[in-house]
Amino acid sequence: MIDVRKALFGYSEWRWIFFFNKESWLSRKSKNGWVHKKRHSGKSGMALLLGPLFRSQNAPDPPPPPPTPPPELVWEDEV
Amino acid sequence: MNRQLNEINLLRAIACIAVVVTHSITNYAKTYEPALFDQDKFITYFRFALLWATPVFVMISEVLISKNYPNGVRKGFLLKRVKYILVPYILIGLLKSYMHSEGQWSVFFQRSWEIVVLGHWHGFFVLVIFQFYILHILLGRFLQKSHPLPPILISFVLSFTYLYIHAGNKEYRVFIEQVYPFWDRTIFIGWLFYFVVAFYIGQNYERVLIFFTKHFYIPLITAVVSYVMMMNRVMDRVFVSVKSDRYDMLIFALSVFILALVLLRMIKKPNHTLIKLSHFSFFIYLTHQLTLPYLSNLTQTVANTFWSHVVILTFLGLATSIGWAMLFYESRLTKLFTGRIKALDQLAR
Numbered sequence: 267m268i269d270v271r272k273a274l275f276g277y278s279e280w281r282w283i284f285f286f287n288k289e290s291w292l293s294r295k296s297k298n299g300w301v302h303k304k305r306h307s308g309k310s311g312m313a314l315l316l317g318p319l320f321r322s323q324n325a326p327d328p329p330p331p332p333p334t335p336p337p338e339l340v341w342e343d344e345v
Numbered sequence: 346m347n348r349q350l351n352e353i354n355l356l357r358a359i360a361c362i363a364v365v366v367t368h369s370i371t372n373y374a375k376t377y378e379p380a381l382f383d384q385d386k387f388i389t390y391f392r393f394a395l396l397w398a399t400p401v402f403v404m405i406s407e408v409l410i411s412k413n414y415p416n417g418v419r420k421g422f423l424l425k426r427v428k429y430i431l432v433p434y435i436l437i438g439l440l441k442s443y444m445h446s447e448g449q450w451s452v453f454f455q456r457s458w459e460i461v462v463l464g465h466w467h468g469f470f471v472l473v474i475f476q477f478y479i480l481h482i483l484l485g486r487f488l489q490k491s492h493p494l495p496p497i498l499i500s501f502v503l504s505f506t507y508l509y510i511h512a513g514n515k516e517y518r519v520f521i522e523q524v525y526p527f528w529d530r531t532i533f534i535g536w537l538f539y540f541v542v543a544f545y546i547g548q549n550y551e552r553v554l555i556f557f558t559k560h561f562y563i564p565l566i567t568a569v570v571s572y573v574m575m576m577n578r579v580m581d582r583v584f585v586s587v588k589s590d591r592y593d594m595l596i597f598a599l600s601v602f603i604l605a606l607v608l609l610r611m612i613k614k615p616n617h618t619l620i621k622l623s624h625f626s627f628f629i630y631l632t633h634q635l636t637l638p639y640l641s642n643l644t645q646t647v648a649n650t651f652w653s654h655v656v657i658l659t660f661l662g663l664a665t666s667i668g669w670a671m672l673f674y675e676s677r678l679t680k681l682f683t684g685r686i687k688a689l690d691q692l693a694r
Contacts, residue, residue, distance in 0.1 A: 339381055339389065339579075341371050342530075342588035 352609035363398035372641035400598035411547025508592035568600035624688035
């Protein structure tokens, strides 16, 4: 009998459309043995696209941007 | 004195004082560099609370034209305004150019081009008013026939969108600089909302004032709400330009304008000092910025607090411009600098 879930998601290259990264519920289920090979980078395509929103817990935090001084009032009447 | 115009004269004088006060605050801030976002933030709140002055001055101009010429302007309308408004603008502009020319002719010509022709100075509002005259001649009939609501809404969307994009998008500012040769603050789209609203207020002056006298809470609420919204953007440092042509100023300035007319109408006895000041207001607007920086240096020697500095500097700024106007009005040649000053005409009679 065909495992529909496996057929749809398990080995499909399109899996990244539905799941953002390896921390998804699908990966957790993989421990039960019905899913697949690991992606080479450990990060799906969508994770790369939406990286800042759905960053993998394993990925190191990007370095903080250098502090910029807050803007001061711009006196536009002095011309 | 026309009773109907009393409140407009008073408001013009108050707007004129407000402009001198705002520029006095600028001079104070430049000298003492107070902490405008921390312990001295009351200065920022006070400064922005007065920014309605230039839009109100511009709206008064259109209200009067629309009220006095409900069926189209008279012959010679523009010529008269060229003589009394544009000529003083050019001459005072040349004077400012000379003050910033470092004694060199080439710099003087360069400055004159930037200031007088392109409007890159505080007298830019004259170019806005002149565009209003032309808009009034071109659109007056159409606006008169139309229901007020669609033009008011469309002009609000146009002005707001222009000012909003202009404030936040650098590429757009560069684009405007490329396609519009004059100073970008003079472009009429940013002021269109004031023009259309002032046109309809002028056409229906009595009805509008009676309505808002009955429902004065409407401009009161919109003034407070729009001021709070504007100050949120300023104190969060989202939009920090200290200027009157801000997108969040449109409703605030209009609300203050209507509220002030309603309140000033309640004053039964005309205040002659303010009415006289109103007659000098155009010349004060044009000239006070020429002397304020020097007077600010003088004020430093006698004032040691924010309020004393601003009060003394405002007084000196107003007095210097009025004194200057009175002297210039004595000769036919120098009278060209001042334009027509009704109070001095009455004095001569």
